[in-house]
Amino acid sequence: MSATIAAGVITPPSIEYSQLCPMLLVFGLAVAGVLVEAFVPRQARRGIHLVLTLGGLAAAFVLTIVVASSKSLFRDHAAGHVAAMGAVAVDRPTLFIQGTILVLAFVSVLLIAESSHDVSSFAAQAAAIPGSAEEREGLLAGITHTEVYPLTMFAVGGMLLFPAANDLLTMFVALEVLSLPLYLLCGLARRRRLLSQEAAMKYFLLGAFSSAFFLFGIALLYGFAGSVRLSAIAAAASSDTGSTTLLLAGLALVGLGLLFKIGAVPFHGWKPDVYQGAPTPVTALMASCTVVSAFGALLRVFYVAFGQLTWDWRPAMWTIAILTMVAGALIAITQTDVKRLLAYSSIAHAGFILTGVIAATAAGLSASLFYLAAYGFTTIGAFAVVTLVRDPAGEAAHLSQWAGLGKRSPLVAGVFAFFLLAFAGIPLTSGFTGKFAVFQAAVAGGAVPLVIVGVLSSAIAAFFYVRVIVLMFFSDPAPDAPSVVTPSVFTSAAVVLGVVATVVLGVVPQPLLGLASHAASQLFVR
Protein backbone atom coordinates (compact mmCIF):
# COMPACT_ATOMS: atom_id res chain seq x y z
CA MET A 1 0.00 0.00 0.00
CA SER A 2 2.66 2.46 1.02
CA ALA A 3 4.67 1.53 -2.05
CA THR A 4 1.82 2.47 -4.38
CA ILE A 5 1.37 5.78 -2.63
CA ALA A 6 5.07 6.47 -2.81
CA ALA A 7 5.15 5.59 -6.49
CA GLY A 8 2.06 7.61 -7.40
CA VAL A 9 2.41 10.91 -9.17
CA ILE A 10 0.97 13.94 -7.43
CA THR A 11 -0.19 16.70 -9.72
CA PRO A 12 -0.10 19.97 -7.83
CA PRO A 13 -3.48 21.71 -7.93
CA SER A 14 -3.81 24.78 -10.10
CA ILE A 15 -4.97 27.96 -8.46
CA GLU A 16 -6.07 30.98 -10.47
CA TYR A 17 -4.47 33.63 -8.30
CA SER A 18 -5.43 36.44 -10.66
CA GLN A 19 -9.16 35.65 -10.37
CA LEU A 20 -9.05 35.23 -6.61
CA CYS A 21 -6.92 38.30 -5.91
CA PRO A 22 -9.67 40.41 -4.22
CA MET A 23 -10.23 37.74 -1.56
CA LEU A 24 -6.51 36.99 -1.18
CA LEU A 25 -5.78 40.69 -0.71
CA VAL A 26 -8.38 41.05 2.05
CA PHE A 27 -7.16 37.94 3.88
CA GLY A 28 -3.51 38.98 3.47
CA LEU A 29 -4.19 42.42 4.92
CA ALA A 30 -6.10 40.86 7.81
CA VAL A 31 -2.99 38.80 8.65
CA ALA A 32 -0.86 41.94 8.26
CA GLY A 33 -3.22 43.68 10.67
CA VAL A 34 -2.48 41.01 13.30
CA LEU A 35 1.24 41.69 12.84
CA VAL A 36 0.60 45.42 13.32
CA GLU A 37 -1.16 44.57 16.58
CA ALA A 38 1.86 42.54 17.69
CA PHE A 39 4.77 44.81 16.78
CA VAL A 40 3.66 48.42 16.34
CA PRO A 41 3.49 50.70 19.41
CA ARG A 42 -0.02 51.46 20.62
CA GLN A 43 -0.17 55.12 19.52
CA ALA A 44 0.71 54.34 15.91
CA ARG A 45 -1.60 51.34 15.47
CA ARG A 46 -4.86 53.06 14.64
CA GLY A 47 -3.42 55.10 11.77
CA ILE A 48 -1.72 52.10 10.18
CA HIS A 49 -4.88 50.01 10.58
CA LEU A 50 -6.96 52.71 8.92
CA VAL A 51 -4.63 52.84 5.92
CA LEU A 52 -4.49 49.02 5.67
CA THR A 53 -8.23 48.46 6.13
CA LEU A 54 -9.74 51.31 4.12
CA GLY A 55 -7.01 51.17 1.47
CA GLY A 56 -7.26 47.39 1.29
CA LEU A 57 -11.03 47.37 0.88
CA ALA A 58 -10.81 50.05 -1.83
CA ALA A 59 -8.02 48.16 -3.61
CA ALA A 60 -9.99 44.90 -3.38
CA PHE A 61 -12.99 46.69 -4.93
CA VAL A 62 -10.84 47.91 -7.82
CA LEU A 63 -9.45 44.39 -8.28
CA THR A 64 -13.03 43.03 -8.33
CA ILE A 65 -13.87 45.43 -11.16
CA VAL A 66 -10.70 44.38 -13.00
CA VAL A 67 -11.65 40.70 -12.67
CA ALA A 68 -15.25 41.43 -13.71
CA SER A 69 -14.13 43.27 -16.83
CA SER A 70 -11.51 40.70 -17.86
CA LYS A 71 -12.32 39.33 -21.29
CA SER A 72 -10.73 35.92 -20.80
CA LEU A 73 -13.03 35.06 -17.88
CA PHE A 74 -16.23 35.45 -19.90
CA ARG A 75 -14.87 34.34 -23.30
CA ASP A 76 -17.41 32.72 -25.66
CA HIS A 77 -20.36 33.77 -23.51
CA ALA A 78 -19.13 31.71 -20.58
CA ALA A 79 -21.05 32.33 -17.35
CA GLY A 80 -17.75 32.47 -15.49
CA HIS A 81 -15.01 30.20 -14.29
CA VAL A 82 -14.74 27.67 -11.49
CA ALA A 83 -11.38 28.41 -9.89
CA ALA A 84 -9.17 26.67 -7.32
CA MET A 85 -9.97 23.10 -8.44
CA GLY A 86 -13.72 23.60 -8.22
CA ALA A 87 -13.77 25.22 -4.81
CA VAL A 88 -14.50 28.83 -5.76
CA ALA A 89 -16.80 30.10 -8.48
CA VAL A 90 -15.95 33.37 -10.21
CA ASP A 91 -19.00 34.57 -12.14
CA ARG A 92 -20.93 37.80 -12.64
CA PRO A 93 -23.48 37.51 -9.78
CA THR A 94 -20.66 36.61 -7.38
CA LEU A 95 -18.53 39.54 -8.50
CA PHE A 96 -21.53 41.87 -8.14
CA ILE A 97 -22.14 40.58 -4.61
CA GLN A 98 -18.45 40.85 -3.70
CA GLY A 99 -18.29 44.40 -5.04
CA THR A 100 -21.37 45.29 -2.98
CA ILE A 101 -19.87 43.74 0.15
CA LEU A 102 -16.59 45.61 -0.32
CA VAL A 103 -18.28 49.01 -0.75
CA LEU A 104 -20.62 48.42 2.21
CA ALA A 105 -17.71 47.17 4.34
CA PHE A 106 -15.78 50.33 3.46
CA VAL A 107 -18.66 52.50 4.72
CA SER A 108 -19.03 50.34 7.86
CA VAL A 109 -15.31 50.67 8.60
CA LEU A 110 -15.77 54.46 8.45
CA LEU A 111 -18.22 54.03 11.36
CA ILE A 112 -15.90 51.62 13.17
CA ALA A 113 -13.04 54.11 12.81
CA GLU A 114 -14.98 56.88 14.58
CA SER A 115 -12.93 57.57 17.68
CA SER A 116 -13.45 61.09 18.92
CA HIS A 117 -13.44 60.35 22.59
CA ASP A 118 -17.08 60.28 23.54
CA VAL A 119 -18.25 58.58 20.36
CA SER A 120 -15.96 55.54 20.04
CA SER A 121 -17.99 52.39 20.26
CA PHE A 122 -15.42 49.87 21.40
CA ALA A 123 -14.33 48.83 24.88
CA ALA A 124 -10.95 49.85 26.24
CA GLN A 125 -10.22 46.31 27.40
CA ALA A 126 -12.75 43.63 26.64
CA ALA A 127 -11.20 41.36 29.28
CA ALA A 128 -11.80 43.81 32.15
CA ILE A 129 -14.87 43.02 34.25
CA PRO A 130 -17.65 45.58 33.68
CA GLY A 131 -17.62 48.12 36.51
CA SER A 132 -14.17 47.16 37.80
CA ALA A 133 -11.26 49.46 38.61
CA GLU A 134 -9.32 47.88 35.75
CA GLU A 135 -11.99 48.99 33.29
CA ARG A 136 -11.91 52.58 34.61
CA GLU A 137 -8.12 52.69 34.27
CA GLY A 138 -8.35 51.58 30.66
CA LEU A 139 -10.99 54.20 29.87
CA LEU A 140 -9.00 56.95 31.57
CA ALA A 141 -5.83 55.96 29.72
CA GLY A 142 -7.79 56.44 26.51
CA ILE A 143 -6.96 53.06 25.00
CA THR A 144 -9.28 51.30 22.58
CA HIS A 145 -9.30 47.91 20.97
CA THR A 146 -7.55 48.25 17.63
CA GLU A 147 -8.02 44.51 17.08
CA VAL A 148 -11.40 45.40 15.60
CA TYR A 149 -9.74 46.26 12.27
CA PRO A 150 -8.08 42.88 11.56
CA LEU A 151 -11.18 41.14 12.94
CA THR A 152 -13.36 43.12 10.52
CA MET A 153 -11.02 42.25 7.65
CA PHE A 154 -11.19 38.53 8.50
CA ALA A 155 -14.99 38.74 8.64
CA VAL A 156 -15.12 40.60 5.31
CA GLY A 157 -12.80 38.00 3.76
CA GLY A 158 -15.17 35.25 4.90
CA MET A 159 -18.11 37.21 3.53
CA LEU A 160 -16.38 37.47 0.14
CA LEU A 161 -15.71 33.73 0.04
CA PHE A 162 -19.16 32.67 1.33
CA PRO A 163 -21.22 33.52 -1.80
CA ALA A 164 -18.37 32.41 -4.08
CA ALA A 165 -17.98 28.93 -2.57
CA ASN A 166 -18.76 26.32 -5.19
CA ASP A 167 -18.75 23.34 -2.85
CA LEU A 168 -20.45 23.00 0.48
CA LEU A 169 -17.27 22.42 2.50
CA THR A 170 -15.66 25.64 1.26
CA MET A 171 -18.96 27.33 2.03
CA PHE A 172 -18.89 25.99 5.58
CA VAL A 173 -15.31 27.17 6.13
CA ALA A 174 -16.27 30.60 4.79
CA LEU A 175 -19.31 30.65 7.08
CA GLU A 176 -17.09 30.06 10.10
CA VAL A 177 -14.46 32.57 8.95
CA LEU A 178 -17.11 35.25 8.69
CA SER A 179 -18.96 34.28 11.87
CA LEU A 180 -16.16 33.85 14.44
CA PRO A 181 -14.80 37.43 14.18
CA LEU A 182 -18.38 38.75 14.31
CA TYR A 183 -19.08 36.85 17.56
CA LEU A 184 -16.04 38.58 19.07
CA LEU A 185 -16.88 42.01 17.67
CA CYS A 186 -20.38 41.80 19.17
CA GLY A 187 -18.94 41.62 22.67
CA LEU A 188 -16.69 44.68 22.44
CA ALA A 189 -19.17 47.51 23.12
CA ARG A 190 -17.80 50.38 25.21
CA ARG A 191 -21.12 51.17 26.93
CA ARG A 192 -23.73 48.72 28.25
CA ARG A 193 -21.06 46.03 28.29
CA LEU A 194 -23.12 43.31 29.94
CA LEU A 195 -25.78 43.65 27.24
CA SER A 196 -23.03 43.46 24.64
CA GLN A 197 -21.46 40.37 26.18
CA GLU A 198 -24.89 38.74 26.43
CA ALA A 199 -25.43 39.48 22.73
CA ALA A 200 -22.07 37.92 21.83
CA MET A 201 -22.86 34.81 23.90
CA LYS A 202 -26.33 34.39 22.37
CA TYR A 203 -25.02 34.93 18.85
CA PHE A 204 -22.21 32.44 19.42
CA LEU A 205 -24.43 29.70 20.87
CA LEU A 206 -27.21 30.06 18.29
CA GLY A 207 -24.64 30.44 15.52
CA ALA A 208 -22.93 27.25 16.66
CA PHE A 209 -26.28 25.44 16.56
CA SER A 210 -27.02 26.66 13.07
CA SER A 211 -23.51 25.68 11.93
CA ALA A 212 -24.15 22.20 13.28
CA PHE A 213 -27.42 21.97 11.32
CA PHE A 214 -25.65 23.23 8.21
CA LEU A 215 -22.88 20.67 8.61
CA PHE A 216 -25.36 17.84 9.15
CA GLY A 217 -27.15 18.92 5.99
CA ILE A 218 -23.83 18.79 4.11
CA ALA A 219 -23.27 15.26 5.41
CA LEU A 220 -26.71 14.13 4.22
CA LEU A 221 -26.22 15.73 0.79
CA TYR A 222 -22.81 14.05 0.54
CA GLY A 223 -24.51 10.78 1.38
CA PHE A 224 -27.00 11.43 -1.41
CA ALA A 225 -24.76 12.73 -4.17
CA GLY A 226 -21.32 11.35 -3.23
CA SER A 227 -19.89 14.85 -3.62
CA VAL A 228 -20.09 18.23 -1.95
CA ARG A 229 -19.85 20.11 -5.26
CA LEU A 230 -23.04 22.08 -5.92
CA SER A 231 -23.11 21.05 -9.59
CA ALA A 232 -22.62 17.37 -8.67
CA ILE A 233 -25.56 17.58 -6.24
CA ALA A 234 -27.68 19.13 -8.99
CA ALA A 235 -26.67 16.37 -11.41
CA ALA A 236 -27.46 13.64 -8.87
CA ALA A 237 -30.82 15.27 -8.11
CA SER A 238 -31.83 15.38 -11.77
CA SER A 239 -30.66 11.83 -12.54
CA ASP A 240 -33.16 10.60 -9.96
CA THR A 241 -30.91 8.06 -8.30
CA GLY A 242 -30.35 7.62 -4.60
CA SER A 243 -32.63 8.38 -1.71
CA THR A 244 -34.90 11.40 -2.08
CA THR A 245 -35.27 11.50 1.70
CA LEU A 246 -31.53 12.18 2.10
CA LEU A 247 -31.70 14.89 -0.54
CA LEU A 248 -34.73 16.66 0.93
CA ALA A 249 -33.50 16.40 4.52
CA GLY A 250 -30.11 17.75 3.42
CA LEU A 251 -31.81 20.58 1.53
CA ALA A 252 -33.85 21.48 4.61
CA LEU A 253 -30.86 21.49 6.98
CA VAL A 254 -28.50 23.41 4.66
CA GLY A 255 -31.32 25.86 3.99
CA LEU A 256 -31.87 26.24 7.72
CA GLY A 257 -28.20 27.15 8.26
CA LEU A 258 -28.37 29.80 5.53
CA LEU A 259 -31.75 31.20 6.60
CA PHE A 260 -30.39 31.57 10.13
CA LYS A 261 -27.65 33.91 8.91
CA ILE A 262 -30.25 35.91 6.98
CA GLY A 263 -32.51 36.08 10.01
CA ALA A 264 -35.66 34.71 8.37
CA VAL A 265 -38.55 33.79 10.68
CA PRO A 266 -38.57 31.32 12.47
CA PHE A 267 -34.75 31.46 12.64
CA HIS A 268 -34.67 35.14 13.60
CA GLY A 269 -34.54 34.81 17.41
CA TRP A 270 -30.95 36.04 17.68
CA LYS A 271 -31.33 39.12 15.52
CA PRO A 272 -33.02 41.69 17.85
CA ASP A 273 -30.84 40.79 20.84
CA VAL A 274 -27.60 40.80 18.87
CA TYR A 275 -28.38 43.94 16.88
CA GLN A 276 -29.28 45.71 20.12
CA GLY A 277 -26.30 44.56 22.18
CA ALA A 278 -23.51 44.77 19.60
CA PRO A 279 -21.59 48.04 19.14
CA THR A 280 -23.62 50.02 16.60
CA PRO A 281 -20.89 50.09 13.88
CA VAL A 282 -20.70 46.28 14.12
CA THR A 283 -24.49 46.11 13.88
CA ALA A 284 -24.24 48.19 10.72
CA LEU A 285 -21.64 45.77 9.34
CA MET A 286 -23.84 42.77 10.17
CA ALA A 287 -27.05 44.33 8.88
CA SER A 288 -25.46 45.17 5.54
CA CYS A 289 -22.48 42.98 4.58
CA THR A 290 -23.44 39.76 6.38
CA VAL A 291 -26.96 39.86 4.96
CA VAL A 292 -25.64 40.48 1.43
CA SER A 293 -23.14 37.64 1.77
CA ALA A 294 -25.66 35.18 3.23
CA PHE A 295 -28.20 35.97 0.52
CA GLY A 296 -25.48 35.44 -2.07
CA ALA A 297 -24.76 31.98 -0.66
CA LEU A 298 -28.49 31.18 -0.39
CA LEU A 299 -29.05 32.23 -4.01
CA ARG A 300 -26.15 30.09 -5.24
CA VAL A 301 -27.18 26.98 -3.29
CA PHE A 302 -30.85 27.18 -4.25
CA TYR A 303 -30.26 28.17 -7.89
CA VAL A 304 -27.34 25.84 -8.65
CA ALA A 305 -27.61 22.79 -6.38
CA PHE A 306 -31.39 22.71 -5.90
CA GLY A 307 -32.40 24.41 -9.16
CA GLN A 308 -34.33 21.34 -10.36
CA LEU A 309 -36.08 20.90 -7.02
CA THR A 310 -37.95 24.21 -7.21
CA TRP A 311 -41.27 22.40 -6.72
CA ASP A 312 -39.99 20.80 -3.54
CA TRP A 313 -38.56 23.87 -1.81
CA ARG A 314 -40.96 26.51 -3.05
CA PRO A 315 -43.88 25.77 -0.64
CA ALA A 316 -41.54 25.84 2.37
CA MET A 317 -39.84 29.03 1.17
CA TRP A 318 -43.24 30.62 0.53
CA THR A 319 -44.21 29.92 4.11
CA ILE A 320 -40.92 31.28 5.45
CA ALA A 321 -41.10 34.42 3.29
CA ILE A 322 -44.69 35.15 4.40
CA LEU A 323 -43.86 34.52 8.07
CA THR A 324 -40.73 36.69 7.81
CA MET A 325 -42.50 39.65 6.21
CA VAL A 326 -45.56 39.56 8.47
CA ALA A 327 -43.83 38.74 11.77
CA GLY A 328 -41.02 41.23 11.13
CA ALA A 329 -43.49 44.04 10.46
CA LEU A 330 -45.95 43.13 13.24
CA ILE A 331 -43.41 42.66 16.05
CA ALA A 332 -41.61 45.86 15.04
CA ILE A 333 -44.74 47.85 16.00
CA THR A 334 -44.31 46.93 19.67
CA GLN A 335 -40.61 47.86 19.90
CA THR A 336 -39.43 50.72 22.07
CA ASP A 337 -35.71 50.51 21.28
CA VAL A 338 -34.36 52.05 18.08
CA LYS A 339 -31.83 49.29 17.42
CA ARG A 340 -34.40 46.53 18.05
CA LEU A 341 -36.80 48.37 15.77
CA LEU A 342 -34.18 48.42 13.01
CA ALA A 343 -33.47 44.73 13.69
CA TYR A 344 -37.12 43.78 13.12
CA SER A 345 -37.17 46.04 10.09
CA SER A 346 -34.14 44.10 8.82
CA ILE A 347 -36.07 40.84 9.38
CA ALA A 348 -39.03 42.16 7.36
CA HIS A 349 -36.66 43.25 4.58
CA ALA A 350 -35.11 39.77 4.51
CA GLY A 351 -38.65 38.54 3.78
CA PHE A 352 -39.02 40.98 0.88
CA ILE A 353 -35.71 39.84 -0.63
CA LEU A 354 -36.81 36.19 -0.20
CA THR A 355 -39.73 36.87 -2.58
CA GLY A 356 -37.12 37.67 -5.22
CA VAL A 357 -35.16 34.51 -4.36
CA ILE A 358 -38.30 32.36 -4.68
CA ALA A 359 -38.87 33.52 -8.26
CA ALA A 360 -35.81 31.40 -9.22
CA THR A 361 -35.35 33.34 -12.46
CA ALA A 362 -32.73 35.74 -13.80
CA ALA A 363 -35.15 38.59 -13.07
CA GLY A 364 -35.52 37.41 -9.47
CA LEU A 365 -31.75 37.17 -9.08
CA SER A 366 -31.12 40.66 -10.49
CA ALA A 367 -33.91 42.17 -8.36
CA SER A 368 -32.44 40.54 -5.23
CA LEU A 369 -28.96 41.83 -6.10
CA PHE A 370 -30.26 45.37 -6.53
CA TYR A 371 -32.34 45.24 -3.34
CA LEU A 372 -29.35 44.01 -1.31
CA ALA A 373 -27.11 46.84 -2.51
CA ALA A 374 -29.78 49.52 -2.00
CA TYR A 375 -30.85 48.25 1.42
CA GLY A 376 -27.23 47.94 2.61
CA PHE A 377 -26.51 51.65 2.11
CA THR A 378 -29.74 52.77 3.77
CA THR A 379 -29.29 50.53 6.82
CA ILE A 380 -25.67 51.63 7.40
CA GLY A 381 -26.81 55.24 7.21
CA ALA A 382 -29.62 54.61 9.71
CA PHE A 383 -27.29 52.94 12.22
CA ALA A 384 -24.78 55.79 11.71
CA VAL A 385 -27.48 58.24 12.83
CA VAL A 386 -28.19 56.03 15.86
CA THR A 387 -24.54 56.44 16.97
CA LEU A 388 -24.96 60.22 17.00
CA VAL A 389 -27.92 60.60 19.37
CA ARG A 390 -26.38 60.21 22.82
CA ASP A 391 -26.97 60.84 26.50
CA PRO A 392 -24.35 60.60 29.27
CA ALA A 393 -24.72 56.80 29.43
CA GLY A 394 -23.97 56.29 25.75
CA GLU A 395 -26.33 55.97 22.83
CA ALA A 396 -29.90 56.99 23.60
CA ALA A 397 -31.55 53.91 22.24
CA HIS A 398 -34.99 54.20 23.84
CA LEU A 399 -37.58 55.62 21.48
CA SER A 400 -39.07 57.92 24.13
CA GLN A 401 -35.72 59.73 24.23
CA TRP A 402 -36.02 60.41 20.51
CA ALA A 403 -39.22 62.39 21.02
CA GLY A 404 -38.90 65.94 19.75
CA LEU A 405 -35.50 65.33 18.18
CA GLY A 406 -36.72 67.12 15.05
CA LYS A 407 -37.19 70.34 17.00
CA ARG A 408 -33.69 70.32 18.46
CA SER A 409 -31.65 68.78 15.64
CA PRO A 410 -33.71 69.07 12.46
CA LEU A 411 -30.88 67.90 10.22
CA VAL A 412 -30.17 64.63 12.04
CA ALA A 413 -33.86 63.91 12.55
CA GLY A 414 -34.57 64.74 8.93
CA VAL A 415 -31.85 62.37 7.70
CA PHE A 416 -33.17 59.58 9.93
CA ALA A 417 -36.74 60.26 8.73
CA PHE A 418 -35.48 59.99 5.16
CA PHE A 419 -33.89 56.59 5.88
CA LEU A 420 -37.12 55.39 7.52
CA LEU A 421 -39.11 56.48 4.45
CA ALA A 422 -36.65 54.53 2.30
CA PHE A 423 -37.21 51.45 4.51
CA ALA A 424 -40.95 51.96 4.06
CA GLY A 425 -40.49 52.03 0.29
CA ILE A 426 -41.71 55.56 -0.50
CA PRO A 427 -41.16 56.49 -4.18
CA LEU A 428 -37.99 58.43 -5.09
CA THR A 429 -36.02 56.41 -2.54
CA SER A 430 -33.99 53.27 -3.24
CA GLY A 431 -36.39 51.27 -1.04
CA PHE A 432 -39.21 51.81 -3.55
CA THR A 433 -37.10 50.75 -6.53
CA GLY A 434 -35.88 47.64 -4.73
CA LYS A 435 -39.33 46.56 -3.56
CA PHE A 436 -40.80 47.23 -7.00
CA ALA A 437 -38.09 45.10 -8.62
CA VAL A 438 -38.47 42.07 -6.32
CA PHE A 439 -42.29 42.19 -6.41
CA GLN A 440 -42.26 42.50 -10.20
CA ALA A 441 -39.99 39.45 -10.45
CA ALA A 442 -42.23 37.55 -8.02
CA VAL A 443 -45.38 38.37 -10.03
CA ALA A 444 -43.64 37.30 -13.25
CA GLY A 445 -42.77 34.05 -11.44
CA GLY A 446 -46.45 33.51 -10.61
CA ALA A 447 -46.24 34.36 -6.91
CA VAL A 448 -49.12 36.85 -6.80
CA PRO A 449 -50.37 35.89 -3.27
CA LEU A 450 -46.83 36.35 -1.96
CA VAL A 451 -46.68 39.84 -3.44
CA ILE A 452 -50.07 40.72 -1.91
CA VAL A 453 -48.75 39.68 1.51
CA GLY A 454 -45.58 41.65 0.79
CA VAL A 455 -47.47 44.83 -0.06
CA LEU A 456 -49.74 44.46 3.00
CA SER A 457 -46.79 43.98 5.36
CA SER A 458 -45.04 46.96 3.73
CA ALA A 459 -48.10 48.96 4.70
CA ILE A 460 -47.90 47.69 8.29
CA ALA A 461 -44.18 48.50 8.34
CA ALA A 462 -44.85 51.99 6.97
CA PHE A 463 -47.10 52.56 9.99
CA PHE A 464 -44.32 52.17 12.54
CA TYR A 465 -41.76 54.04 10.45
CA VAL A 466 -44.16 56.96 10.22
CA ARG A 467 -44.88 56.65 13.94
CA VAL A 468 -41.17 57.24 14.68
CA ILE A 469 -41.13 60.23 12.33
CA VAL A 470 -44.22 61.69 14.05
CA LEU A 471 -42.54 61.09 17.41
CA MET A 472 -39.42 62.96 16.30
CA PHE A 473 -41.15 65.95 14.74
CA PHE A 474 -44.52 66.39 16.46
CA SER A 475 -43.93 65.70 20.14
CA ASP A 476 -42.14 67.75 22.74
CA PRO A 477 -38.65 66.72 23.86
CA ALA A 478 -38.35 65.03 27.24
CA PRO A 479 -36.48 66.95 29.98
CA ASP A 480 -33.64 64.39 29.92
CA ALA A 481 -33.50 64.50 26.13
CA PRO A 482 -30.23 63.26 24.62
CA SER A 483 -27.89 65.53 22.75
CA VAL A 484 -26.72 65.06 19.20
CA VAL A 485 -22.95 64.95 19.07
CA THR A 486 -21.06 66.54 16.23
CA PRO A 487 -19.60 63.66 14.25
CA SER A 488 -16.07 63.57 12.92
CA VAL A 489 -15.43 63.24 9.22
CA PHE A 490 -15.78 59.42 9.37
CA THR A 491 -19.38 59.21 10.60
CA SER A 492 -20.37 62.21 8.49
CA ALA A 493 -18.97 60.47 5.41
CA ALA A 494 -20.93 57.29 6.22
CA VAL A 495 -24.19 59.23 6.67
CA VAL A 496 -23.63 61.27 3.51
CA LEU A 497 -22.81 58.15 1.48
CA GLY A 498 -25.99 56.50 2.80
CA VAL A 499 -28.15 59.50 1.88
CA VAL A 500 -26.57 59.92 -1.55
CA ALA A 501 -26.91 56.21 -2.40
CA THR A 502 -30.52 56.14 -1.19
CA VAL A 503 -31.44 59.19 -3.31
CA VAL A 504 -29.49 58.20 -6.41
CA LEU A 505 -30.76 54.61 -6.42
CA GLY A 506 -34.30 55.95 -6.00
CA VAL A 507 -34.20 58.72 -8.61
CA VAL A 508 -31.86 57.26 -11.25
CA PRO A 509 -31.75 53.53 -10.46
CA GLN A 510 -31.18 52.55 -14.09
CA PRO A 511 -27.36 52.22 -14.07
CA LEU A 512 -27.30 49.86 -11.07
CA LEU A 513 -30.45 48.02 -12.21
CA GLY A 514 -28.80 47.52 -15.58
CA LEU A 515 -25.60 46.30 -13.95
CA ALA A 516 -27.57 43.90 -11.74
CA SER A 517 -29.55 42.46 -14.64
CA HIS A 518 -26.34 42.16 -16.68
CA ALA A 519 -24.74 40.33 -13.73
CA ALA A 520 -27.77 38.04 -13.40
CA SER A 521 -28.32 37.43 -17.13
CA GLN A 522 -26.49 34.11 -17.20
CA LEU A 523 -27.21 33.09 -13.59
CA PHE A 524 -24.44 31.28 -11.73
CA VAL A 525 -21.60 29.27 -13.22
CA ARG A 526 -21.91 25.56 -12.59
Place this chain on the structure above:
Amino acid sequence: MSLYVPILVLAALSAVFAVFSIVMGSLAGPKRWNRAKLSAYECGIQPTPQPLGGGRFPIKYYLTAMLFIVFDIEIIFLYPWAVAFDRLGMFGLVEMVLFIVTVLVAFAYVWRRGGLEWD
Protein backbone atom coordinates in the same frame (compact mmCIF):
# COMPACT_ATOMS: atom_id res chain seq x y z
CA MET B 1 -49.16 19.35 -0.77
CA SER B 2 -50.03 15.86 0.50
CA LEU B 3 -46.28 15.35 0.88
CA TYR B 4 -46.35 17.87 3.70
CA VAL B 5 -49.23 16.28 5.65
CA PRO B 6 -46.98 13.92 7.67
CA ILE B 7 -44.70 16.84 8.58
CA LEU B 8 -47.68 18.93 9.70
CA VAL B 9 -49.07 16.02 11.73
CA LEU B 10 -45.68 15.50 13.35
CA ALA B 11 -45.35 19.21 14.13
CA ALA B 12 -48.86 19.26 15.65
CA LEU B 13 -48.15 16.13 17.72
CA SER B 14 -44.87 17.53 19.05
CA ALA B 15 -46.52 20.86 19.88
CA VAL B 16 -49.32 19.08 21.74
CA PHE B 17 -46.80 16.91 23.58
CA ALA B 18 -44.66 19.90 24.59
CA VAL B 19 -47.62 21.96 25.81
CA PHE B 20 -49.16 18.96 27.58
CA SER B 21 -45.90 18.09 29.38
CA ILE B 22 -45.25 21.63 30.58
CA VAL B 23 -48.84 22.33 31.64
CA MET B 24 -49.35 18.97 33.36
CA GLY B 25 -45.95 19.24 35.04
CA SER B 26 -46.80 22.60 36.54
CA LEU B 27 -50.34 21.58 37.50
CA ALA B 28 -49.81 18.09 38.90
CA GLY B 29 -46.20 18.14 40.16
CA PRO B 30 -45.40 18.73 43.84
CA LYS B 31 -43.66 22.05 44.55
CA ARG B 32 -41.04 21.88 47.28
CA TRP B 33 -38.47 24.60 46.60
CA ASN B 34 -35.02 24.72 48.12
CA ARG B 35 -31.88 26.67 47.36
CA ALA B 36 -30.21 23.95 45.29
CA LYS B 37 -33.24 23.56 43.05
CA LEU B 38 -33.35 27.28 42.33
CA SER B 39 -29.69 27.57 41.30
CA ALA B 40 -28.81 27.53 37.65
CA TYR B 41 -26.30 24.71 37.67
CA GLU B 42 -26.23 21.35 39.32
CA CYS B 43 -22.46 21.19 39.59
CA GLY B 44 -19.30 23.16 38.90
CA ILE B 45 -18.30 26.65 39.94
CA GLN B 46 -20.98 28.73 41.63
CA PRO B 47 -22.00 31.20 38.91
CA THR B 48 -23.10 33.99 41.29
CA PRO B 49 -22.41 36.08 43.25
CA GLN B 50 -19.06 37.19 41.89
CA PRO B 51 -16.91 39.47 43.99
CA LEU B 52 -16.35 42.74 42.14
CA GLY B 53 -13.06 42.82 40.27
CA GLY B 54 -12.28 39.27 41.33
CA GLY B 55 -14.11 36.02 41.06
CA ARG B 56 -11.85 34.97 38.24
CA PHE B 57 -10.15 31.68 37.76
CA PRO B 58 -6.89 31.18 35.83
CA ILE B 59 -7.13 29.99 32.23
CA LYS B 60 -3.40 29.37 31.82
CA TYR B 61 -3.82 25.70 31.15
CA TYR B 62 -6.56 26.40 28.64
CA LEU B 63 -4.30 28.82 26.77
CA THR B 64 -1.43 26.32 26.73
CA ALA B 65 -3.76 23.61 25.48
CA MET B 66 -5.03 25.87 22.68
CA LEU B 67 -1.48 26.68 21.55
CA PHE B 68 -0.62 22.99 21.68
CA ILE B 69 -3.55 22.18 19.40
CA VAL B 70 -2.37 24.78 16.89
CA PHE B 71 1.10 23.15 16.88
CA ASP B 72 -0.53 19.75 16.60
CA ILE B 73 -2.54 20.73 13.53
CA GLU B 74 0.58 22.22 11.99
CA ILE B 75 2.45 18.93 12.49
CA ILE B 76 -0.43 16.96 10.98
CA PHE B 77 0.06 18.89 7.75
CA LEU B 78 3.87 18.95 7.93
CA TYR B 79 4.44 15.16 8.13
CA PRO B 80 2.63 14.13 4.92
CA TRP B 81 4.20 17.08 3.14
CA ALA B 82 7.68 16.02 4.29
CA VAL B 83 7.04 12.46 3.08
CA ALA B 84 5.86 13.63 -0.34
CA PHE B 85 8.25 16.58 -0.54
CA ASP B 86 10.04 15.52 -3.73
CA ARG B 87 6.88 14.96 -5.69
CA LEU B 88 5.05 18.05 -4.50
CA GLY B 89 8.02 20.15 -5.55
CA MET B 90 7.96 23.91 -5.70
CA PHE B 91 4.18 24.23 -5.32
CA GLY B 92 4.18 22.28 -2.07
CA LEU B 93 7.08 24.29 -0.70
CA VAL B 94 5.43 27.64 -1.44
CA GLU B 95 2.06 26.59 0.00
CA MET B 96 3.70 25.15 3.11
CA VAL B 97 5.74 28.30 3.70
CA LEU B 98 2.53 30.35 3.39
CA PHE B 99 0.79 28.05 5.88
CA ILE B 100 3.63 28.14 8.42
CA VAL B 101 3.99 31.93 8.11
CA THR B 102 0.25 32.35 8.78
CA VAL B 103 0.47 30.16 11.88
CA LEU B 104 3.60 32.02 13.00
CA VAL B 105 1.72 35.33 12.79
CA ALA B 106 -0.78 34.00 15.31
CA PHE B 107 2.06 32.92 17.61
CA ALA B 108 3.78 36.29 17.23
CA TYR B 109 0.57 37.95 18.41
CA VAL B 110 0.25 35.60 21.38
CA TRP B 111 3.91 36.14 22.31
CA ARG B 112 3.80 39.94 22.07
CA ARG B 113 0.56 40.10 24.03
CA GLY B 114 2.03 38.12 26.91
CA GLY B 115 0.17 34.91 26.22
CA LEU B 116 3.32 32.86 26.81
CA GLU B 117 4.09 34.30 30.25
CA TRP B 118 3.01 31.92 32.96
CA ASP B 119 2.49 34.49 35.71
